[in-house]
Amino acid sequence: MELSLVDILATQRNRHPLLFIDKITDVSPGEYATAIKNYTYNEWYFPSHFEDDPNVPGFIQIESLVQTFLMTFLTLDGMAGNKTNFLKIDNASFKRKIVPGDVSTINATLESFKRGIAKGYAESSVDGNKTCSANFLVSVPSILETYRPK
Amino acid sequence: MSKLETYREIFKECFQYDGDVEKLEYQQIEEWDSVAHMQLMAVLEEKFDIELDIDDIIDFSGFKVGIDILKKYDLVIE
Numbered sequence: 001m002e003l004s005l006v007d008i009l010a011t012q013r014n015r016h017p018l019l020f021i022d023k024i025t026d027v028s029p030g031e032y033a034t035a036i037k038n039y040t041y042n043e044w045y046f047p048s049h050f051e052d053d054p055n056v057p058g059f060i061q062i063e064s065l066v067q068t069f070l071m072t073f074l075t076l077d078g079m080a081g082n083k084t085n086f087l088k089i090d091n092a093s094f095k096r097k098i099v100p101g102d103v104s105t106i107n108a109t110l111e112s113f114k115r116g117i118a119k120g121y122a123e124s125s126v127d128g129n130k131t132c133s134a135n136f137l138v139s140v141p142s143i144l145e146t147y148r149p150k
Numbered sequence: 151m152s153k154l155e156t157y158r159e160i161f162k163e164c165f166q167y168d169g170d171v172e173k174l175e176y177q178q179i180e181e182w183d184s185v186a187h188m189q190l191m192a193v194l195e196e197k198f199d200i201e202l203d204i205d206d207i208i209d210f211s212g213f214k215v216g217i218d219i220l221k222k223y224d225l226v227i228e
Binding site for chain 2: 087114115116117139141144145147148149150
C-alpha cells in the first residue's frame with residue numbers, strides 16, 4: 001500500500017518544518033513501512049548546517065527514521081492521529097553524509113506493538129548506500145494511560 | 151533462583167531500584183511511572199511465560215498486590 005503526503009499528515013502528527021518524510025512507497029500495517037525523503041537545498045537547515053558543506057543534521061536523519069517507524073503502527077485500525085513519545089533510541093549509527101540532491105529511502109520494521117509501546121528498527125540509504133540506522137522504543141501515551149493502575 | 155527471588159530481581163531491574171522492593175507501590179518512586187509499569191508487565195510476562203489480562207495490569211498497584219494477582223496464573227511467588 002502506498003501513502004501520499006496528505007495520507008501521512010492524516011496518520012501522524014509531525015508537521016513542517018519537522019516532517020521529514022515525503023511519501024510512503026509501501027506499508028504493511030503492523031509489520032513494516034518504506035518511505036522516501038527528497039532533500040533539496042531549500043531545506044531550512046542547509047544554509048546553516050553548514051554554509052560551506054551543506055548536509056543533513058544527524059537529529060533530522062534520526063527523526064526521518066522514527067517518522068517512518070511510526071507509520072508501521074499508526075496505520076493500524078484506530079491508531080491514526082495518535083501522539084507518540086520517544087522512550088529509547090539504541091544503536092544509532094551514521095555511515096555517510098546526506099547532501100542536497102540526495103533521495104533517502106527509509107525502511108522501518110515493527111518488532112512488537114503491545115499496550116501502547118512499539119519496538120522496532122529503521123535504516124536509511126541513498127543510492128543503495130546505508131546512511132543511518134537505529135533501534136527505537138516509542139510509546140503512545142493515550143494507550144498507556146488506559147493501563148495505568150488506579 | 152526461587153520465583154520470589156526472580157520476582158524481586160524483575161522489580162529491581164525495571165526500576166533500577168536498590169531499596170526494599172517489597173514495599174514498592176505504583177508511583178511511590180519516580181521510576182515507577184506508566185511507561186515503566188508497561189515494561190514491568192512485559193518482563194513479568196516474558197519471565198513467567200504468562201499473558202496478563204487488562205484488569206490485572208490495572209490492578210497491579212504494588213509488589214505485594216502483584217503476588218496475589220499472579221496466583222490467578224498458577225504462579226506461587228515464594
